Amino acid sequence: MSISKDEVKHIANLSKLNLTDEELEKYTNELSDIVDMANELSNIDVEGVKPTAHILDIQNVFREDIQQPSYDRELILKNAPSKDAGCVSVPKVVE
Amino acid sequence: MDLYSLTLADVAKKIKAKEVSIKEVLDDIYSRIDTVEPKVEAYITLTKEKAYERAQVLQQKLDNGEDIGPLGGVPIAIKDNISTEGVLTTCASKMLENYTPIYNATVINKLEEAGAIVIGKTNMDEFAMGSSTETSKQKETKNPWDLDRVPGGSSGGSAAAVSAQMAYASLGSDTGGSIRQPASYCSVVGLKPTYGLISRFGLIAFASSLDQIGPFARTVEDAALMLNAIAGHDEKDTTSANLEEKDYTKALVNDIKGKVVGIPTDFIREGISPDVKEAYDKAIETLKGLGAEIKEISLEYAKYSLATYYIIATAEASSNLGRYDGIRYGYRAKDFKDLDDLYRKTRTEGFGSEVKRRIMLGTYVLSSGYYDAYYKRAQQVRTLIVNNFRKAFEECDVIMIPTAPKVAFKFGAHDASPLEMYLEDIYTVPVNIAGLPGISIPGGFGENNMPIGIQFIANAFDEMNLLQVAYTFEQNTPYHNEVPTMRGGNN
Numbered sequence: 001m002s003i004s005k006d007e008v009k010h011i012a013n014l015s016k017l018n019l020t021d022e023e024l025e026k027y028t029n030e031l032s033d034i035v036d037m038a039n040e041l042s043n044i045d046v047e048g049v050k051p052t053a054h055i056l057d058i059q060n061v062f063r064e065d066i067q068q069p070s071y072d073r074e075l076i077l078k079n080a081p082s083k084d085a086g087c088v089s090v091p092k093v094v095e
Numbered sequence: 096m097d098l099y100s101l102t103l104a105d106v107a108k109k110i111k112a113k114e115v116s117i118k119e120v121l122d123d124i125y126s127r128i129d130t131v132e133p134k135v136e137a138y139i140t141l142t143k144e145k146a147y148e149r150a151q152v153l154q155q156k157l158d159n160g161e162d163i164g165p166l167g168g169v170p171i172a173i174k175d176n177i178s179t180e181g182v183l184t185t186c187a188s189k190m191l192e193n194y195t196p197i198y199n200a201t202v203i204n205k206l207e208e209a210g211a212i213v214i215g216k217t218n219m220d221e222f223a224m225g226s227s228t229e230t231s232k233q234k235e236t237k238n239p240w241d242l243d244r245v246p247g248g249s250s251g252g253s254a255a256a257v258s259a260q261m262a263y264a265s266l267g268s269d270t271g272g273s274i275r276q277p278a279s280y281c282s283v284v285g286l287k288p289t290y291g292l293i294s295r296f297g298l299i300a301f302a303s304s305l306d307q308i309g310p311f312a313r314t315v316e317d318a319a320l321m322l323n324a325i326a327g328h329d330e331k332d333t334t335s336a337n338l339e340e341k342d343y344t345k346a347l348v349n350d351i352k353g354k355v356v357g358i359p360t361d362f363i364r365e366g367i368s369p370d371v372k373e374a375y376d377k378a379i380e381t382l383k384g385l386g387a388e389i390k391e392i393s394l395e396y397a398k399y400s401l402a403t404y405y406i407i408a409t410a411e412a413s414s415n416l417g418r419y420d421g422i423r424y425g426y427r428a429k430d431f432k433d434l435d436d437l438y439r440k441t442r443t444e445g446f447g448s449e450v451k452r453r454i455m456l457g458t459y460v461l462s463s464g465y466y467d468a469y470y471k472r473a474q475q476v477r478t479l480i481v482n483n484f485r486k487a488f489e490e491c492d493v494i495m496i497p498t499a500p501k502v503a504f505k506f507g508a509h510d511a512s513p514l515e516m517y518l519e520d521i522y523t524v525p526v527n528i529a530g531l532p533g534i535s536i537p538g539g540f541g542e543n544n545m546p547i548g549i550q551f552i553a554n555a556f557d558e559m560n561l562l563q564v565a566y567t568f569e570q571n572t573p574y575h576n577e578v579p580t581m582r583g584g585n586n
Contacts, residue, residue, distance in 0.1 A: 003459070007459070008455070010462075011455045011458045011459045011462065012455060014458050014462065015413065015442070015451075015454045015455055015458045016420075016435075016438045016439050016442050017439065017442055017443050017446070017451055017454070017455070018439050018440070018443040023448075027451075027452065027455060030452060030512075030513055030514075031452070031455060031456055031459070033512070033513075033514045034405060034456055034513070034514055034517075035456075035459070037401070037402050037405070037514060037517075038402045038405060038406055038460070038469060038473075039402075040399065040402050041399060041402050041403065041406075041469075041472050041473060041476055042468070042472070044396075044399065044472075044476055044479070046472055046475035046476065046479070049475040049476075049478050049479060050475070050478055051471055051474030051475050051477070051478065052474050052475075052477040052478045052481060053304065053474060054304050054334070055290050055291075055304065055481065055529065055530030055555075056290065056291050056334060056336065056530065058333065058334055060333075061330075061333040063330070071197055071198070072197075075197045076197065078195070078197070079193075079194060079195065079197070079423070079424035079425070080422075080423055080424060081421060081422075081424075081425070081426070081427035082427065088422060088423055090422055090434060090437075091431065091433055091434050091437055092433075092434075093434055
């Protein structure tokens with residue numbers, strides 16, 4: 001296995017996903033297979049090769065800071081699973 | 096002749112000439128959907144009410160002598176990861192099963208400016224992650240050529256809807272082959288434009304440096320008409336290119352004499368089945384017969400595209416899908432004890448297993464200790480692949496390879512191994528890695544009389560050459576005239 005169960009537990013935790021024992025077993029196998037494939041890149045000589053993050057030569061795009069109308073608050077809140085007094089409602093964060 | 100079997104170009108002409116009313120065209124396409132959809136299941140949502148309202152407005156304009164645009168009154172289907180104002184946009188996921196965008200994607204506004212009518216939203220792999228549309232949490236879309244087989248993916252619904260003549264054209268999105276591969280499986284035209292040619296504003300993000308919206312159509316001419324409508328700069332997408340507008344229908348010239356077509360022999364040895372190889376060799380002969388020059392080229396790094404793709408795409412996905420937290424929109428778990436528990440339960444219950452697999456893989460390749468070994472290295476190999484193509488296009492006008500190594504497979508064929516499913520994308524991912532335009536067009540029939548697609552690839556922003564070669568191939572081959580049989584499906 002190129003990835004251990006503990007590593008899968010760790011990345012599931014970082015991804016905020018809960019896994020059952022059965023899923024942990026399954027994902028450890030599957031992710032190991034995929035990582036094995038990815039490891040074929042380790043044989044390529046990439047010394048001095050510039051990484052490509054983006055295919056186009058893109059630069060920051062700026063615009064004038066001019067006020068524009070935004071979306072209607074009521075409209076935005078329509079999609080919120082829980083709302084209260086014109087705000088999105090979440091569980092208590094600070095004790 | 097039934098209206099629904101006309102091409103987009105022809106039905107648009109008939110509407111303009113007032114040989115048919117827009118309402119008649121809509122009635123006909125929805126009646127076709129009533130007949131065929133129970134077998135194919137390509138649509139998640141139908142937008143009948145809005146469509147008829149728009150038909151009325153457009154007809155009135157036409158009757159007043161106004162120009163209703165090149166797509167005036169034509170029914171079009173949209174993949175369910177493209178935002179439509181006031182219309183459910185689910186990404187075929189439980190996470191967004193109740194999500195209704197409050198704005199249109201730029202491509203929707205552009206299609207409507209060109210006069211098109213959106214008739215429904217199509218099925219797809221969950222969050223566009225898959226090659227068969229089997230990961231959809233909504234329904235199982237069938238291949239119109241054999242209902243026991245997959246339509247391909249991730250834009251399987253958009254491909255099947257056009258193939259089964261339930262829309263004149265549709266939009267899909269292509270991150271690693273998600274337009275071209277289902278187009279190949281369903282024997283329609285599927286175009287993935289150059290990265291940056293089409294605005295991604297309102298396309299629900301999977302892998303932002305690879306995603307691109309593009310059309311499905313029944314002919315190359317129809318694909319060019321769709322491209323005319325959706326291409327162009329958008330200030331809401333900073334990666335959209337600011338270029339002079341082109342009329343892509345000017346590429347519809349039935350002549351490829353003297354064009355140089357590159358054949359990467361070293362690359363297409365990988366896993367190709369005999370029937371696809373036969374169709375491909377025949378395509379080479381066809382092009383030769385039409386006066387094209389066939390030139391062998393080398394794409395030595397293309398074989399590393401799949402590994403490169405699964406690192407880059409999942410890394411970007413793990414970041415993009417971080418937004419689904421159950422707070423502002425989308426699914427929220429019912430019972431939770433605190434905020435962290437809310438996040439965890441929402442994401443655990445809201446995402447399907449393929450999406451979870453990719454989020455975790457992306458998280459892994461970006462995590463400390465592995466970043467350089469995987470993510471950075473993949474970006475370096477991406478450079479090598481880009482350079483490969485750059486060099487190849489110094490020697491040829493277009494490159495031709497098959498779209499997929501095999502014909503469409505049966506449902507469940509790859510359930511045991513996700514990796515095997517990933518291999519179906521071997522011929523399509525290099526194009527996304529390099530940001531190039533690619534098109535799949537009907538190229539023959541193979542095992543069990545299932546369709547085979549031929550893929551042309553051109554240099555960045557050279558859609559004109561791409562469309563001209565594809566058009567000439569289409570006009571000199573019979574495959575695009577065949578319509579699906581909708582056999583099977585009795586199990």
